[in-house]
Amino acid sequence: MALGSGYPALLGYYLGDGHISRAARYHALRVSCDATYPGIVADVQHLITAVRPHCRVFLVEAPGVVVVQAHWQHWPCLFPQHGPGRKHERPIVLEPWQEEAVCQAPGDFLRGLLHSDGARVRNWATRRVAGELKRYDYPRWQFSNRSEDILGLCCWALDLAGVAWRRSGPSTVSVSTRAGVARLDELVGPKT
Structure with missing residues (x-):
């Protein structure tokens, strides 16, 4: 699977503070970011467009948080860990192609997780x-x-x-x- 260079970091952000929800004609990827870290908000925005060029990225602000959001029907294909319920209540296992992407850029994956x-x-x-x-x-x-x-x-x-x-x-x-x-x-x- 050909992915943009930002995929390992975006995977880390998704596993940390992201989720995918279903709408009528698309899925919405949402990553919740602490509003006191605008650099992280910008990083997530950049990563989404690196993985899916030309997509529109929305910022939804709430007290203390900025949700970075993008719509696309194929987000569950890129994040097959998506599923019902909370992540800590279901198995989270990487697909072989995801493991390969992380092996090529473990620092980027860690950036997503740690940020x-x-x-x-x-x-x-x-x-x-x-x-x-x-x-x-x-x-x-x-x-x-x-x-x-x-x-x-x-x-x-x-x-x-x-x-x-x-x-x-x-x-x-x-x-x-x-x-x-x-x-x-x-x-x-x-x-x-």
């Missing part, structure tokens, strides 16, 4: 050194999702990108090593 359901935060810990309590402050990337399948896809993509990760909670994957955070900063970029 939708992730955060770059500052973590801190205290340690006693030579009898004195010292505080250490360091950056960390975290990805949270209630779907075990989507968490697994995030971990798989992190492995493809050579980024060390760990499960820091039942619904959270963390990247805390200096090298891992630097690599994700390079691949994903800041949330703007």
